[in-house]
Amino acid sequence: MQSIQVDLEILYVQKIYFFMFLMTLTLLSFAVTIWAFGIKVALIVLIIGLITSYIAMIKKQSFSPPEKKITAQRMARAIAQDASPISLSRFASQLYYYFHKPSQAISLLEKFLSSHDPLLCTTLCDILLKEGKPAQALYIIRDNPYTLLNPLLLATQGIALLKLGKISESILVFERSLHIAKTRGFPSNGSAWITQKLLSLGYIARIHHTLGDCYFMMKNLKKAKFHYLSGNLLLFDVSLWRNYPSNSI
Structure with missing residues (x-):
């Protein structure tokens, strides 16, 4: 089965860790070369290594998922120890991305939707969007009491609106999401600090890029260029930079 394309922020984290x-x-x-050949040769090795590492990161566009048996064992252990919304969201994401079981992932998240947890709701709606169900995703998001307070919920709502052709509404939602993300930050998803930081940069960059798409479609090229550039400046990897609408929109 064909693998599911991961979001920009996830790919960005993977690429940075690879780098x-x-x-x-x-x-x-570099350290070994200093000891063996001196600082001048070591600096050459360092520069070549830096350039090679960066080029390799740029060219790396996908990463193999963990072995399914190992992933399944980790999932079972994690859920047995912690059935929090964060763990359930991770479990559902792994079901969807690694095992390609959208029905099971959606069913699992729907069972706990009454918790109104923003991350769980976002995960569910993100899967629904990837499965081509923007109207259902929008209905679920708008039923969540945190829909106007959580930047992830707002961004996901914006994507749903965009897929439904409501560009003007999506712009307002994306702008609000961007404002909250920059002033309050993103809620913790339980990841390590550096992973959370990289994810936040990736999220904000994706919102900027999507706003660029919206303004491009509205023929406001000045604002489109501004948001594309703003998103690009947050990403260390130039292969993720954007200057025109995504084919997925």
Whole structure:
């Protein structure tokens, strides 16, 4: 079965960690070269390693998921120890992305939708959007009491509106999401600090890019260019930069 395309912010985190891994190897080589050949040769090794690592990160556009058996064991262990909305959201995401079981993922999240947890609701609606059900996703989001307070819910609502052709409404929602994200930040999703930081940058960049798409379709090229550039400046990887609407819109 064909793999499901991950969102920009997830891919960005994966690419940055890949770059950090390559740079760790480069720094080890740098240290060994200093000891063996001196600082001048070591600096050459460092520069070559830095450039090579960056190019490799740019060219890397997908990452293999963990082995399914190992993933299943981790999922079962995590749910047994912690049945919080964060764990359930992760569990459903893994069902969807790794095991390609949208029905099971949706069913699981719907059972706990009454908790009104923003992350759980966002995860469910994100899956529904990927499954081509923007109207259902929009209905669920608007029924959540945090829909106007949570930047992730707002951004997901904006995507649903955009897919339904309501561009003007989606712009207002995206702008509000962007404002809240920049002033209050994103709620914690239980990830490590650096992962959370990278995800936040990726989320904000994606909102900027999507706003760029909206303004481009509204023929407001000045604002479209502004948002594309604003999103690009948040991303270290130039392969994720945007200057025109996404094909997925």
